[in-house]
Amino acid sequence: ILPLKTIDEVSEDVEKWAQQKKEELEVLRKNEAFRKEFLLNLSHELKTPIFAVQGYIHTLLDGALEDPQVNRMFLKNATKNIDRLCRLLDDLDEISKLESGEMTINPETFVIQDLTRDVFDTLSLKAGTKDIKFSIKKGCEAPLHVLADKEKIRQVLINLVDNSIKYGKASGHTVASFYNMDGKRVLVEISDDGIGMMEDHLPRVFERFYRTDKARSRDIGGTGLGLAIVKHIMEAHHQTINVRSKPDIGSTFGFTLDSGKE
Ligand code: ADP
Numbered sequence: 001i002l003p004l005k006t007i008d009e010v011s012e013d014v015e016k017w018a019q020q021k022k023e024e025l026e027v028l029r030k031n032e033a034f035r036k037e038f039l040l041n042l043s044h045e046l047k048t049p050i051f052a053v054q055g056y057i058h059t060l061l062d063g064a065l066e067d068p069q070v071n072r073m074f075l076k077n078a079t080k081n082i083d084r085l086c087r088l089l090d091d092l093d094e095i096s097k098l099e100s101g102e103m104t105i106n107p108e109t110f111v112i113q114d115l116t117r118d119v120f121d122t123l124s125l126k127a128g129t130k131d132i133k134f135s136i137k138k139g140c141e142a143p144l145h146v147l148a149d150k151e152k153i154r155q156v157l158i159n160l161v162d163n164s165i166k167y168g169k170a171s172g173h174t175v176a177s178f179y180n181m182d183g184k185r186v187l188v189e190i191s192d193d194g195i196g197m198m199e200d201h202l203p204r205v206f207e208r209f210y211r212t213d214k215a216r217s218r219d220i221g222g223t224g225l226g227l228a229i230v231k232h233i234m235e236a237h238h239q240t241i242n243v244r245s246k247p248d249i250g251s252t253f254g255f256t257l258d259s260g261k262e
């Protein structure tokens with residue numbers, strides 16, 4: 001037989017229960033608002049390129065087709081928008097996998113500098129179009145082993161280095177640095193000397209579809225999902241990512257990785 005509770009104890013229990021329900025309701029409300037905002041953003045993101053393609057096709061059919069120069073330019077712009085749409089669908093695919101918890105992390109040991117050099121190679125053509133140079137910071141060349149999902153970390157590096165090109169200035173520099181933190185973790189930093197960001201944007205750049213300049217991001221082919229994907233991958237690794245930035249000076253994105261050592 002349970003000992004009887006005093007009235008004070010019972011009313012304390014009731015209050016605790018009510019508080020817990022209130023908090024649960026708050027979480028549900030937040031999730032609901034989040035979902036609504038996501039759908040609103042998504043439909044906007046999908047409409048923008050679709051309407052643009054529709055506009056080009058209509059104008060071509062309305063007579064622009066006769067002018068070979070205009071013709072070519074319109075088709076090029078239409079393709080650019082379709083490409084962006086495809087990238088958006090790919091990113092959405094990735095993000096929904098990450099969010100549904102379907103993502104599994106397959107850790108392996110690898111040298112982080114080697115993977116970064118691979119990513120630099122992959123993006124060297126794109127960097128070349130803006131004459132941006134890639135390098136590994138002096139003193140950071142000694143190989144550091146990390147234990148992580150190599151393909152997912154490749155994706156993180158691709159997204160960060162790609163942003164350093166998109167938001168970098170012509171003839172700029174993207175520099176990767178690597179530090180052994182406490183023997184247990186490695187810090188990776190990707191820095192650029194590009195357009196940078198104002199401080200009030202920094203806490204929000206990892207949110208889906210958040211951009212400091214929507215028009216510029218769209219124009220250069222951004223989906224607004226790259227950093228949200230990066231954040232998810234880091235969370236799945238139980239590691240952190242953060243950003244420092246100053247307008248017109250540049251940005252540094254830093255994330256940690258497990259060194260695999262106890
Ligand atoms: P996007 O596809 O728009 O690049 P991201 O999620 O990758 O989306 O980045 C979100 C926003 O953060 C970008 O639109 C841009 O405003 C800002 N941003 C990201 N990386 C950088 C950078 N290296 N320099 C300046 N701004 C950046």
